[in-house]
Amino acid sequence: MLPDETMLPDDTARLRAAAAFVREHDSTTLLPLLLPGIDGPDLRTLAERCRFAHAGTLLFPPDAQSLRAQLDACGLAADTPSHPSVVVRDRLARRHRRDPAELDVRILRPQVPGAAGERRAVEVFALTVPPHSALEPIAAYERTRRHEAHLAFEIERPDPLVLRGLCATLARHGARPDGGGYNPHENGTVLYFTTPADSSCGYRRLELYAHGDHRGALADHLGHQAERQPAETLLHLLTGAWTTQALASFARLRLPDAMDTRTACRTEDLARLTGTHPRGLDTLLRYLVMLGAVAHDAGPGPQEGFRLTALGALLRTDEPASMRPLALMYGGPFYRSFGGLDHAVRTGLPAFDHLFGENHFDHFARDPELADLFDRSMAASARMFRPLPAHPAVTAAARASAPATVVDVAGGNGELLGQVLTAHPGLRGILLERPHAVEAARRLLDSAGCGARCAYRAGDFADVPSGGDVYLLSRVLHDWDDDRCREILRHCARAMPAHADLLIVERLLPADGSPSLATAWDLHMLCNVGGRERTAAHYARLLADAGLDLRGHAPLPLDAHVLHARKAPPRP
Numbered sequence: 001m002l003p004d005e006t007m008l009p010d011d012t013a014r015l016r017a018a019a020a021f022v023r024e025h026d027s028t029t030l031l032p033l034l035l036p037g038i039d040g041p042d043l044r045t046l047a048e049r050c051r052f053a054h055a056g057t058l059l060f061p062p063d064a065q066s067l068r069a070q071l072d073a074c075g076l077a078a079d080t081p082s083h084p085s086v087v088v089r090d091r092l093a094r095r096h097r098r099d100p101a102e103l104d105v106r107i108l109r110p111q112v113p114g115a116a117g118e119r120r121a122v123e124v125f126a127l128t129v130p131p132h133s134a135l136e137p138i139a140a141y142e143r144t145r146r147h148e149a150h151l152a153f154e155i156e157r158p159d160p161l162v163l164r165g166l167c168a169t170l171a172r173h174g175a176r177p178d179g180g181g182y183n184p185h186e187n188g189t190v191l192y193f194t195t196p197a198d199s200s201c202g203y204r205r206l207e208l209y210a211h212g213d214h215r216g217a218l219a220d221h222l223g224h225q226a227e228r229q230p231a232e233t234l235l236h237l238l239t240g241a242w243t244t245q246a247l248a249s250f251a252r253l254r255l256p257d258a259m260d261t262r263t264a265c266r267t268e269d270l271a272r273l274t275g276t277h278p279r280g281l282d283t284l285l286r287y288l289v290m291l292g293a294v295a296h297d298a299g300p301g302p303q304e305g306f307r308l309t310a311l312g313a314l315l316r317t318d319e320p321a322s323m324r325p326l327a328l329m330y331g332g333p334f335y336r337s338f339g340g341l342d343h344a345v346r347t348g349l350p351a352f353d354h355l356f357g358e359n360h361f362d363h364f365a366r367d368p369e370l371a372d373l374f375d376r377s378m379a380a381s382a383r384m385f386r387p388l389p390a391h392p393a394v395t396a397a398a399r400a401s402a403p404a405t406v407v408d409v410a411g412g413n414g415e416l417l418g419q420v421l422t423a424h425p426g427l428r429g430i431l432l433e434r435p436h437a438v439e440a441a442r443r444l445l446d447s448a449g450c451g452a453r454c455a456y457r458a459g460d461f462a463d464v465p466s467g468g469d470v471y472l473l474s475r476v477l478h479d480w481d482d483d484r485c486r487e488i489l490r491h492c493a494r495a496m497p498a499h500a501d502l503l504i505v506e507r508l509l510p511a512d513g514s515p516s517l518a519t520a521w522d523l524h525m526l527c528n529v530g531g532r533e534r535t536a537a538h539y540a541r542l543l544a545d546a547g548l549d550l551r552g553h554a555p556l557p558l559d560a561h562v563l564h565a566r567k568a569p570p571r572p
């Protein structure tokens with residue numbers, strides 16, 4: 001398996017990986033990875049006509065100088081000046097609902113010769129995003145999704161017939177039209193495709209590049225996409241429930257625990273190991289291949305069968321921060337309640353309460369197994385907490401001369417408090433929770449080795465302990481309507497000394513409507529808990545109503561944010 005470009009942490013690392021990729025591959029090795037199963041005359045035709053020309057990547061340097069430094073750091077010299085991108089600029093503008101004129105996307109193609117000296121390049125699209133600019137949400141979104149990462153093949157001697165033939169061959173092997181355009185700045189035509197879900201080189205987009213103006217072929221290409229798109233897209237969307245259940249079933253049947261990421265397992269062996277039906281299991285696994293949770297090794301060579309991908313491995317029981325509990329929750333109680341979404345939309349009241357006859361916290365609290373599953377499903381997203389021990393409010397408390405105290409209000413099973421106390425052995429903690437959850441938190445914090453520095457308070461939001469130095473309120477406010485949030489924040493403000501910091505972890509609805517997981521969770525909150533996600537400005541208003549000042553906010557993993565607040569200075 002080749003490194004997944006989309007998993008690399010920063011722009012420079014991705015640039016370096018793209019250059020290494022370009023050096024190491026050629027058309028004959030790449031095409032079968034992008035289009036699994038292609039061989040014989042189709043492979044020969046494509047390999048003869050399509051020369052692997054570049055790997056494309058989209059970067060967001062703060063300025064032109066930083067971009068040069070990034071290129072230098074990767075040993076890449078851009079010896080020709082950059083020119084404007086039309087296609088990627090317009091795709092970004094459409095995706096983020098911006099005016100294309102706002103997006104100055106430039107193209108650079110630093111040369112990277114292939115292993116035998118072939119003429120190749122890394123294609124760098126650079127959108128300058130100065131610190132604190134309004135373009136930052138675009139950069140954050142694109143850095144995680146990496147829609148623009150692609151591999152390009154330059155067509156030798158392009159003409160309309162050749163282009164049509166190549167497009168048909170790609171379509172036969174599962175590639176789907178995914179936009180394109182004509183760039184008058186360099187008199188070149190690009191046709192983009194997405195590759196099948198089981199392609200295995202870390203890139204999911206392929207570009208055919210033809211020198212010259214081929215807008216006839218481009219119109220056909222875009223026409224196929226337009227014809228196919230709305231109906232096919234709708235089918236994909238309508239079958240979303242099958243996706244949830246396929247992943248939940250995979251997790252419930254503990255199939256990931258019986259599989260490996262390196263060695264493929266034959267369906268019959270896996271069925272025997274897991275007590276499942278070979279034909280049923282095979283059907284499920286093939287669907288999961290399409291979702292990217294499982295990969296299929298066709299053999300010969302490696303053993304024929306299925307193995308886990310990195311994504312599927314997150315559903316293993318023994319995986320650190322396993323997401324299995326979330327799969328069980330979203331495929332279980334929350335799956336049933338989503339069937340009642342109409343009720344929530346019609347009345348504004350949670351479908352969960354309508355279906356189960358009580359609020360979800362009360363429902364879970366009465367059933368120890370469900371309560372435990374809920375706590376573990378919250379902890380499954382604990383990777384969003386990882387930067388919090390380094391938050392300036394926490395590090396300042398840890399440096400204070402007298403031992404400082406971190407109060408986690410409705411701290412769940414203690415995952416976040418555990419991460420903070422483990423990182424700072426001088427800090428003490430107090431966790432406030434409902435009685436049934438306190439016991440789970442005590443067990444977790446004891447096993448994390450910080451139990452001796454922790455106190456617990458079983459109670460309600462009205463019981464927020466006073467005298468702490470840092471207060472945490474993680475994923476609590478989104479459970480409640482504005483009135484209840486004001487009440488909770490007032491309890492916090494009353495308990496906080498003047499110097500104390502309040503850190504709130506939530507997903508923020510983007511003010512400009514750009515795509516975010518927060519929008520999906522807003523619907524989840526409506527349907528299941530009667531709460532909502534909010535914009536930063538909305539939180540600022542709620543905080544102000546409780547006598548607190550929002551000082552700023554910073555992004556966390558999984559599309560979350562930490563908001564920092566302090567008590568507002570007394571009015572003169």
Ligand SMILES: C[S@@+](CC[C@H](N)C(=O)[O-])C[C@H]1O[C@@H](n2cnc3c(N)ncnc32)[C@H](O)[C@@H]1O
Binds near residue numbers: 411413474
């Ligand atoms: C969504 S969970 C968040 C848990 C934890 N802070 C986290 O981020 O993982 C919300 C928590 O609020 C707690 N809670 C609900 N009602 C409460 C109340 N009235 N007083 C105190 N805690 C409450 C629940 O028990 C639950 O653990």
